[in-house]
Amino acid sequence: MSSGKSMSRLNAYKKKGQEEMVGFVAIMLVVAIAFLIFLGIYLRKGPSTEVENFEISQFLESSFEVTTDCRLSSTRDPSDMGELIRSCSANSANTCYPSGKEVCDEVKESMMVLIESSWNFNETSPEKGYLFAVKRETNLSDQGIVSFGSSTPPTSNIRSAEKPLPGGIIMYLEIYS
Amino acid sequence: MLKRGDRRGYEFSFGWLFALFVGAAVLALAVFIAIQLLDTGQYQRESEEAKRIGVLLTPAETGLEEGKFSTIYVDDETRLMNDCELPTTNYPFGTQLISLATRPSYRSEWQEISGIESSFHNKYIFSTKMPEAEGEFYVLSKPLSMPFRVSSLVILWSDKENYCLRETGADPQILTQLRRLNMTNIYLKADGCPSDSTEICFSGGCDIAVQFIGTSHGVVKKDAQQLPFILSTDSDPYALMYAAIFSDPDDYSCQFRRLAARAEYLSIIYSSKAQSFSSCGADIVPIFQDYASFLNTFKSGAPTQQQMNDLYQKMMGVKQANDARSSCPVY
Amino acid sequence: MREVLVRSIKAQMKIQEMAFMLVAVMIFFGMVALVYFSITLANVRSQAASLGDQEAQALARQMATTPELGLASSTDCANCVDMEKAFAFKDQTDIYKKLWNIDYLMLERVYPASDEKICAAAFEYREQKCNQLVLIGSQPYATKTAFVALAIWDPSLRNGNGGWKYELGKVHVSPKRI
Numbered sequence: 001m002s003s004g005k006s007m008s009r010l011n012a013y014k015k016k017g018q019e020e021m022v023g024f025v026a027i028m029l030v031v032a033i034a035f036l037i038f039l040g041i042y043l044r045k046g047p048s049t050e051v052e053n054f055e056i057s058q059f060l061e062s063s064f065e066v067t068t069d070c071r072l073s074s075t076r077d078p079s080d081m082g083e084l085i086r087s088c089s090a091n092s093a094n095t096c097y098p099s100g101k102e103v104c105d106e107v108k109e110s111m112m113v114l115i116e117s118s119w120n121f122n123e124t125s126p127e128k129g130y131l132f133a134v135k136r137e138t139n140l141s142d143q144g145i146v147s148f149g150s151s152t153p154p155t156s157n158i159r160s161a162e163k164p165l166p167g168g169i170i171m172y173l174e175i176y177s
Numbered sequence: 178m179l180k181r182g183d184r185r186g187y188e189f190s191f192g193w194l195f196a197l198f199v200g201a202a203v204l205a206l207a208v209f210i211a212i213q214l215l216d217t218g219q220y221q222r223e224s225e226e227a228k229r230i231g232v233l234l235t236p237a238e239t240g241l242e243e244g245k246f247s248t249i250y251v252d253d254e255t256r257l258m259n260d261c262e263l264p265t266t267n268y269p270f271g272t273q274l275i276s277l278a279t280r281p282s283y284r285s286e287w288q289e290i291s292g293i294e295s296s297f298h299n300k301y302i303f304s305t306k307m308p309e310a311e312g313e314f315y316v317l318s319k320p321l322s323m324p325f326r327v328s329s330l331v332i333l334w335s336d337k338e339n340y341c342l343r344e345t346g347a348d349p350q351i352l353t354q355l356r357r358l359n360m361t362n363i364y365l366k367a368d369g370c371p372s373d374s375t376e377i378c379f380s381g382g383c384d385i386a387v388q389f390i391g392t393s394h395g396v397v398k399k400d401a402q403q404l405p406f407i408l409s410t411d412s413d414p415y416a417l418m419y420a421a422i423f424s425d426p427d428d429y430s431c432q433f434r435r436l437a438a439r440a441e442y443l444s445i446i447y448s449s450k451a452q453s454f455s456s457c458g459a460d461i462v463p464i465f466q467d468y469a470s471f472l473n474t475f476k477s478g479a480p481t482q483q484q485m486n487d488l489y490q491k492m493m494g495v496k497q498a499n500d501a502r503s504s505c506p507v508y
Numbered sequence: 509m510r511e512v513l514v515r516s517i518k519a520q521m522k523i524q525e526m527a528f529m530l531v532a533v534m535i536f537f538g539m540v541a542l543v544y545f546s547i548t549l550a551n552v553r554s555q556a557a558s559l560g561d562q563e564a565q566a567l568a569r570q571m572a573t574t575p576e577l578g579l580a581s582s583t584d585c586a587n588c589v590d591m592e593k594a595f596a597f598k599d600q601t602d603i604y605k606k607l608w609n610i611d612y613l614m615l616e617r618v619y620p621a622s623d624e625k626i627c628a629a630a631f632e633y634r635e636q637k638c639n640q641l642v643l644i645g646s647q648p649y650a651t652k653t654a655f656v657a658l659a660i661w662d663p664s665l666r667n668g669n670g671g672w673k674y675e676l677g678k679v680h681v682s683p684k685r686i
Contacts, residue, residue, distance in 0.1 A: 190519070195522070195523060195526055196526060199526065199530060203530075203533075210541075267606075268606055269603050269606070270603075270606065270607050297609070298606055298607045298608070298609065299574075299607050299608055325575065325580055326575045326578070326580055327575055328575060439575075442576075442600070442603065443575055443576065445600070446576060446593055446596045446597055446600075447593075447596075449595075449596030450590075450592045450593050450595075450596045453592055453595070453596075453661070454592075454661070454670075456663065457663075457669065457670055504666070504669040504670065505661075505669065505670050506581045507581075508580040508581060
């Protein structure tokens, strides 16, 4: 009888020991899983996104100064883009000397070259398309004095900037990513 | 496990005792490590904050404006250590050193060791040695031209520092400028400054006395020292005067010598540029070279009033020669 | 006696268990600490690198206004780089590398188009035989860029008195490597 009793007590101890071991392993597992979840959440926070329209804003500032091939009269030096935009806004019939090309057309062609030299627009690159416009502040919903863009339709990811000019004119560029 | 043995007492098993003892030791160790990690975290935060403040001060520097006033917000009580190193062979423009110490709300004392020093070579910060702020630092940026643009001066004080400028004897241009900027903790009074403020005056005696010598330069008298300054060629010519007023005297001398070094190298660039403009207007190259040589003399020691007077004359010589080339100025 | 012996053995077993458990827990905490510190160190490095990046981004944007490169003679143009100064500057690059805490600085002409190559001398740039003027360093790394207007002196303008001609360009800046 006593050996039966000690056997059952031994079994009880074995069970208890095993329970304790299982308990310890279970705690280790819970802690490990919690740690992995924490690690996953911590590492998931990716790089912060920069305010990218600053790049476009600086592009507009710089392209405003660019010297073009268009002279507004025979006695003047080649004008910069800012002067051409003001001339085009004042009178769309103004022309360049000596080519006779309309100033607004010169603005459109020159800005197109500037924009397409600065970014690589195609389906495989980050920038898919763009829209450029020169508009009057009083009539922003209008087509604009000058307006052109790539044939790609706008996507949901749009970066843009605008540069206000004297005389209530706004130069505007948006780029689709 | 408490067991009732024979009726004399309870048995407290050795296993439990051992477990309790070791458990307490492990807990104590865990708390100790947690506190150490908090300190390391704070050290890291202070180092980042010093660099962040340095980076934030970059946009505050003026491009073309006359002067700009801005506020830098800090979360905890913050002490900023502002140090200046003179130009050396390795660092020809000298060094601006910034480090921070913070006192979070759960501590009653400042950390003995502050964060890692951030170093900049293109910044010039004028302040007391260790301005302490509860929540805000104030920054005044002023452009400095001697006579070409050299840099922007960053003048810094905290929400715990008050300055009161007595209007009597002050140049109206200075008063107009200060009223326009409307800076925090800078008061303009006809008389009767608050008792907790540092008084600045243009006549008579006070904590910081400003004395002009002619229309070219002057001296700021504070802490029993005299800090000479020149009037620059900017539309507001008082940038160095403000710097001398707000700055620790030793740091002012160091920063001015750094500025002189910067102006010297700029003068060398302009003399090279002037060579490509040689077909237009009178030869200006020797004037820039002479100016660069004179600026080099500031490396030998703290600036004196006589040196400031000579600097002003040389500076105006460069300006006049450049202005004479109206069709193709060098700067 | 037997009971004392059994209890003694049990106690020793318990001590053994506790010892093994402590060793296992300490090893576990040691591994956790190792992982934590390696992440923290990487975090500090990335924070330092990120702050260096921010500094370089700010510097790229401000390059046109630094006295060494900005077009001082025009108060209308806040975003213009004086190429005549850039050509002069090219001889003092070691000094200016330390001024701005950067490893690389390059001015690139975007428009008008020219050969896409690095300029060996100023005259090549003027004659549009190249479009990249490297002022500091040689190996770009994690560069930040900003659009600028590049101003070049043209002696033929203003009836032969000379004037500034402006081109569209970019400034490329690499922060100092940590």
